[in-house]
Amino acid sequence: MKPARTILDPAIDSIPRMPAWVTLQSAQSTEDVAFLSGAGLSHLHSVLASAAVPRGLLHARLALxxxxxGMAIFGRPERAADLRDAVHLLRSGDQPGPAGEVYQMWDKAAGQPVSVSGLGDALPMHEPAQIGAWLDAGQGGPVVRAASVIETVLTQAPRAETAALILADAALSQVLGWRDLVPLLGFGLKPGDLRKTGDDLRVACHKAIVSSSGVAVKLASDLTRRAGRLNAVAPKLRAKGSDAAVEMFLTRDAVAPARLTSLRSDRAARRLCDRLVELGVVRELTGRDTFRLYGV
Structure with missing residues (x-):
């Protein structure tokens, strides 16, 4: 029996844009920046509520x-292409290296239920009790609580920057009533922001939300259109196992042909990927002739 596939209307172009005054206005006071971050989160909240948005794919791209x-925080040179290679080309039993480990943490956390059990797989180096205590740190609104989580984690574990940011985004998502973790502070905060405390950290988090919520809305709109086009051609694909392959493209940032195990062979997987590229609904992400990766 073929697996159920997420069906999106290829004509969908209804994701409302973030109002320009939210992301382009230069806030001067704490009150102004808090107002703008609230407006950004409110708009993003309505976008995430849309059934048209391919949330799994959005989570994966935000995790990347x-x-x-995170590479900038650690002073490492790896960028998106390097991170994709480090994780998506891994063979069974291989270790991803430091950069790949950070990517795996975010990729496992994004889209997971905001709970200790949901986050445990992404943060295996920390005990569940510790994760729970950090997740519950602080009180107040979503951004204030997220800032408290960052400060608490980094006070107790100064080198746990990735865990601090994952848990901050988890706390943010939890207070907002989102069913799963949406990375925002993880890419919105600058390396120097993690050295701040108190009001300075809270303001930095508000500013990060203003920019990252705008990025997330724009990305959601783009991915909704791309996913719609992929779904439009999916019924025409004749390869056995293509439904499961399409579903994988709709939930992952990048896919290696070898991972498309629903197809009969590696050759069949490569042919399907090339066919989807020809149809303009999937992109080859590496520019290489071998060890290719594909994504919506």
Missing amino acids: RAAEA
Whole structure:
């Protein structure tokens, strides 16, 4: 039996844009920047509520952005293409290296239920009790609580920057009533922001939300259109196992042909990927002749 596939209307272009005054206005006071971050989160909230948005794919792309931002925090040179190679080309039993580990943490956390059990797989180096205590740190609104989580984690574990940001985004998502973790602070905050505390950190988090919520809305709109086009051609694909392959493209940032195990062979997987590229609904992401990766 073929797996159920997420069906999106190829004509969908109804994701409302973030109002320009939210992301382009230069806020001067704490009150102004808090107002703008609230407006950004409110708009993003309505976008995420739309059934048209391919949330799994959106989570995956935001996770990649957060991991790439993490490289700057650690002073590492890896960018998105390097991170994709480090994780999506892994063979069974291989280790991804430090950069790949950060990407894996974000990729496992994004879209997971905002709970200790949901986050445990992404943060295996921390005990569940510790994760729970950090997740519950602080009180107040979503951004204030997220800032408290960052400060608490980094006070107790100064080198746990990735965990601090994942848990901050988890706390943010939890207070907003989102069913799963949406990376925002993970790529919105700058490396220097993590050295701030108190009001300075809270303001930095508000500013990060203003920019990252705008990025997330724009990305959601783009991915909704792309996913719609892929779904439009999916019924015409004749390869056995193509439905499962299409579903994988709708939930992952990048896919190696070898991962399309629903197809009969590696050759069949490569042919399907090339066919989807020809149809203009999937892109080859590496520019290489071998060890290719594909994504919507």
